[in-house]
Amino acid sequence: MHILLIEDDNDAASYLIKGLKESGHVIDRASDGEEGLFMALDSNFDILIVDRMLPKLDGLSLIKKVREDQNDTPILILSALGEVDERVKGLKHGADDYLAKPFSFSELLARLEALNRRNLPDSSSNLLEVGDLKLDLLSRRVEREGEEIDLQPREFKLLEFLMRRPNQVVTRTMLLEGVWEYHFDPQTNVIDVHISRLRSKIDKPFKGKQMLFTERGAGYALRHNE
Amino acid sequence: MNNPFNLASFRLIFIYTLLLSVSFGLVLTFLYFTSARDIQIEADQKIINKVEEINRVYLRGREKGLFNYVRGQISRPTLNIYRLYNGSNEFLAGNIPEPTDLKINEDGWVEFTFKMNINGVEETYYGRGRNIVTPFENLRLLVGRVVNNEIKLKDRFFYSSLWSLLLIIFLGIFGGYILSRNFLKRISDINKTSKNIMDGNLSERLPTTKGKDELNQLSSNLNEMLDKLDSLMTSMREVTDNVAHDLRTPLNRIRSNLEVTLMSNPDIEQYKKSIDEAILETDNLIKTFNSILSISRVESGTSDLETKSINLENLILDLIDLYEPIADAKNIKLTSEIEKEIFFDGNMNLLSQAIANLLENAINYGSSSSKPFITLGAKKNKESISLWVSDNGEGIRDSDKKKVLNRFVRLDSSRSLKGSGLGLNLVNSAVKFHNGSLKLLDAKPSGLIVLIEIPVS
Numbered sequence: 001m002h003i004l005l006i007e008d009d010n011d012a013a014s015y016l017i018k019g020l021k022e023s024g025h026v027i028d029r030a031s032d033g034e035e036g037l038f039m040a041l042d043s044n045f046d047i048l049i050v051d052r053m054l055p056k057l058d059g060l061s062l063i064k065k066v067r068e069d070q071n072d073t074p075i076l077i078l079s080a081l082g083e084v085d086e087r088v089k090g091l092k093h094g095a096d097d098y099l100a101k102p103f104s105f106s107e108l109l110a111r112l113e114a115l116n117r118r119n120l121p122d123s124s125s126n127l128l129e130v131g132d133l134k135l136d137l138l139s140r141r142v143e144r145e146g147e148e149i150d151l152q153p154r155e156f157k158l159l160e161f162l163m164r165r166p167n168q169v170v171t172r173t174m175l176l177e178g179v180w181e182y183h184f185d186p187q188t189n190v191i192d193v194h195i196s197r198l199r200s201k202i203d204k205p206f207k208g209k210q211m212l213f214t215e216r217g218a219g220y221a222l223r224h225n226e
Numbered sequence: 227m228n229n230p231f232n233l234a235s236f237r238l239i240f241i242y243t244l245l246l247s248v249s250f251g252l253v254l255t256f257l258y259f260t261s262a263r264d265i266q267i268e269a270d271q272k273i274i275n276k277v278e279e280i281n282r283v284y285l286r287g288r289e290k291g292l293f294n295y296v297r298g299q300i301s302r303p304t305l306n307i308y309r310l311y312n313g314s315n316e317f318l319a320g321n322i323p324e325p326t327d328l329k330i331n332e333d334g335w336v337e338f339t340f341k342m343n344i345n346g347v348e349e350t351y352y353g354r355g356r357n358i359v360t361p362f363e364n365l366r367l368l369v370g371r372v373v374n375n376e377i378k379l380k381d382r383f384f385y386s387s388l389w390s391l392l393l394i395i396f397l398g399i400f401g402g403y404i405l406s407r408n409f410l411k412r413i414s415d416i417n418k419t420s421k422n423i424m425d426g427n428l429s430e431r432l433p434t435t436k437g438k439d440e441l442n443q444l445s446s447n448l449n450e451m452l453d454k455l456d457s458l459m460t461s462m463r464e465v466t467d468n469v470a471h472d473l474r475t476p477l478n479r480i481r482s483n484l485e486v487t488l489m490s491n492p493d494i495e496q497y498k499k500s501i502d503e504a505i506l507e508t509d510n511l512i513k514t515f516n517s518i519l520s521i522s523r524v525e526s527g528t529s530d531l532e533t534k535s536i537n538l539e540n541l542i543l544d545l546i547d548l549y550e551p552i553a554d555a556k557n558i559k560l561t562s563e564i565e566k567e568i569f570f571d572g573n574m575n576l577l578s579q580a581i582a583n584l585l586e587n588a589i590n591y592g593s594s595s596s597k598p599f600i601t602l603g604a605k606k607n608k609e610s611i612s613l614w615v616s617d618n619g620e621g622i623r624d625s626d627k628k629k630v631l632n633r634f635v636r637l638d639s640s641r642s643l644k645g646s647g648l649g650l651n652l653v654n655s656a657v658k659f660h661n662g663s664l665k666l667l668d669a670k671p672s673g674l675i676v677l678i679e680i681p682v683s
Contacts (some may be wrong), residue, residue: 082516083523084575085532102512104505154547180548184579185513187649188586193551217502 001025001046001116006036006062007078008054016049019105025112033057040066045073046116052079052090060093067094074115078103084183106218110169117165128163131224133202133211135163144206154179155198162212162222171219195220236406243398250394254387262380269371270335273355276306276369280358289363293319296367305372307353313364325353325368336368352377412441420448428456461525465518472647473511480507517648524576524655531573531659538568538604538611541578546602549585558589559599568606570682572660580656583649584615584676592617592674610662611680618673627666653678 030036033054052059082100309320325338355370487500662680
């Protein structure tokens, strides 16, 4: 991915650039809002990472200007303001995702990945397919190897979320926000239990062909080998 | 400042009294003169009638007739005055001695005084009348009436008016002085107390009385403001203390862990392990830190958290949906008793998190029995909504109940389960945000019931 990082703090920027380069991305950096806006509008990036508090032009205004220019590059806000209402404010200004500082790097990578895939032309088909796993959004049928799997409504929603992001790491927070729409950290491993339930239905009966993987220190991924 | 004459309220009362006295005085003066005139006109009319009668008597009987008439009139007691005398001022007939201080007004009325001895007491009488002179015999007849009563009446009216006027002025000014001194004392009390508070005596409060006047309202409002500021300051101080105590410990752990790893000449695996541990610890620190921040934000009341209509049944069912698998994994039966159609205005995220915390607490600490179960309930009362989470675990001792609502309080001293000790504290703040109350009750035969009541309009 070609990413533009608009961040005024040099230490934070260098650590982000290092991490993102390690993960195989190409990074450009702007250190204030005006430079960031110029660069964002000048060349084609896959994703913009925007800090909210920037000199010269603040992050929210920058995003608004980018959107006013009919530019729909996915934008991720990084901000020390982590409350739900701040997040809502950010999304209202045209950002696609919002990550509060401090964050874990795996969370950032997972979200960047998700944003990048979102940018791909998505088939509006009612049938999701990952390997031999099929999910029909209309009839709400799920089958693997042609065998029907009986899922609870929430398990269905969870699987749908994962199948829309095949071979991608999704974090627990992303699942909690995307499937349950909660914006708080549970102290218990609720998500893990949901995943293991789902796994017992879509993986366990089909020995040897695991699809739902736990990504250590990051989250989960639904994978299949092409 | 202690001089009431400088006080606006006193000046106001003074001016008011002055205006009242002047207008009252004007009214009294008017009344005095009109009634005095009426009394005089009535008395004069009687004399005029007498004069006309005498004229007729004289025309009929001349000197003799006049003489007989006077004699006849004075043969019985009367307030009328007759004194007949000739040109050389010789007394001929009549009922009074020679008058003194005789004064003839321009309009022909005669006013005079005379002294008479009745029943051995000499008294001064005031008379008013007219002088008649006969054209031929040159006789003079003074006809009039004793006006002592009228004068007395006029005097009494005059003096009572004067006294009531003085009384009004006195009461107005004196009363105003007393009232404003009272008022002034209360203001100076307020001033004194605020100065005390400014000097650092932060727990002191302004004096209030039972009344509901403006001054009292001002005092109670200021007191409420002080209470609010006080609790804000206390919670801020608590946050600082907590950060100092409870965040230092894990920070120290991370530091020591990393330092010791460096000292022991480690291989790459040991490095990885050490760093992994450090990341885990910092993640927990961040979580704790976020919790403290959101609690403070909710408690400060300054947050602009949005509220909207919430369907309580949906909210609870969603949470049960989230926690049912983990309860199931621990063999805990999670059930619900929810009334349908409970709507109220609140903050969705805050409330969800609060109930989630209660559920997590129940799952982690309330599942000690052999057949553990947790019940989530909600019902609508007349003016409130009740919401409860109950378990059949060990419950909480009465002595600990108040304590557990505070920050960083964890009852299991071993701290075998991970947790920040902020769960119930956040629940408490969320309930306070919704103007509700939180109660910790004992379940029968054992267990804890956390009961939340939120008022609805």
